[in-house]
Amino acid sequence: MIVDENSNPFELGCATEVFGLSRPELGRDLYDFTLCSPAPHTVMRDGFFTLTGVAELEAAETADTLIVPNRPDIEVPRRPAVLATIRRAHARGARLVGFCSGAFTLAEAGVLNGRRATAHWQWAGQFRERFPAVHLEPDVLFVDDGDILTAAGSAAALDLGLHLVRRDHGAEVANSVSRRLVFAAHRDGGQRQFVERPVPDVPGESLAPVLAWAQERLGEPLTVAGLAARAAVSPATLHRRFRAQLGTTPLAWLSAERVALACRLIERGEERLDLVARRSGLGTAANLRARLRRETGLSPSAYRDRFGTGGGRLAGAT
Incomplete structure (x- = not known):
């Protein structure tokens, strides 16, 4: 530097x-x-x-x-x-x-x-x-x-x-x-959330509780309606809060969190690609391959070779 x-x-x-x-x-x-x-x-x-x-x-x-x-x-x-x-x-x-x-x-x-x-x-x-x-x-x-x-x-x-x-x-x-x-590993938002704006008058609008709740359940079938219900707001209000606080949509945030979890599972040595897909909430091995390549530019095998803890290939990986 x-x-x-x-x-x-x-x-x-x-x-x-x-x-x-x-x-x-x-x-x-x-x-x-x-x-x-x-x-x-x-x-x-x-x-x-x-x-x-x-x-x-x-x-x-x-x-x-x-x-x-x-x-x-x-x-x-x-x-x-x-x-x-x-x-x-x-x-x-x-x-x-x-x-x-x-x-x-x-x-x-x-x-x-x-x-x-x-x-x-x-x-x-x-x-x-x-x-x-x-x-x-x-x-x-x-x-x-x-x-x-x-x-x-x-x-x-x-x-x-x-x-x-x-x-x-x-x-x-x-x-x-x-x-x-003690800092978020990945913030999806943009600078728009930091440009000068009036401070909201309504307290308790933080997304932190619902985000933490969802991160513990990424392998489950989460929906925007379900997240909104957990936050006790309407889906439209949830969308507005995600845009204002994170600069993204609920679905985009959820997808990014699931890809991050899949990456961690691969790095820790999980070799069964279908299991990684299920546990991360990405559903199928094909969807996992597509999402991982889109986010990291690497196939599951290439990602494991670069960041994994040991040798071996992911079962079903290409």
Whole structure:
């Protein structure tokens, strides 16, 4: 991770927490994480503190994944040395990550032209004016465009960080990291839920109770009507609350939770694909194959080979 003058401490903390800490509960470390800076003394945002004792910028030359600097003064040009480092990393095939205003850094380096990205909703207009060649998606928490990934606001750095852990190490490991963070392993919502709006006057509208109830019963035949009855609201009201709080629909949320459960079962060594489908509520092995490939880009066998605990093939997997 490159840290530069006026960088945000929060995103620095997010990256350190997700990628830099040892994981004794997993029996292994997930990443070799290094902080580097173009200067020996880096004054962080608003002069909160000065960062010293980190590696020089040259450390970024061998990174497989490079997190670029972000800061609140989006109009101030980035250091040429930092932009050159980002371009070289992109040219050699490194994965690039921008948190919040880090999308401006990536765009200034010229690596986002023709690519998809997101940035904080407050800066969407300015970003489009300055970088019209970038396909900005302002209504999502993060964008995964393959080798370049961007997160929207500051807290979305955690969403993107956990997504990278899930992509690199599987759902089970990502869930373990999220539990240690006490943070949701996957939020389906977008930035629309965070744009300024009046605070609702009606108390007790949290979806948390019904979500927890459904997560314990994913293998059962759940319906929107059943979820609404559990929440003691009409199906239309339930839809509105899902849209407002999660940025998705009840069925889409339910499908994503079932795929996540299927991934965990495969990672834990369950080899019977039909049993995985039944226990996760996906019904049939064919539906599981289709959903898993849509969500992860992998077949059940390929997913098990990459993230499973041992050898062997899933029965019925292709």
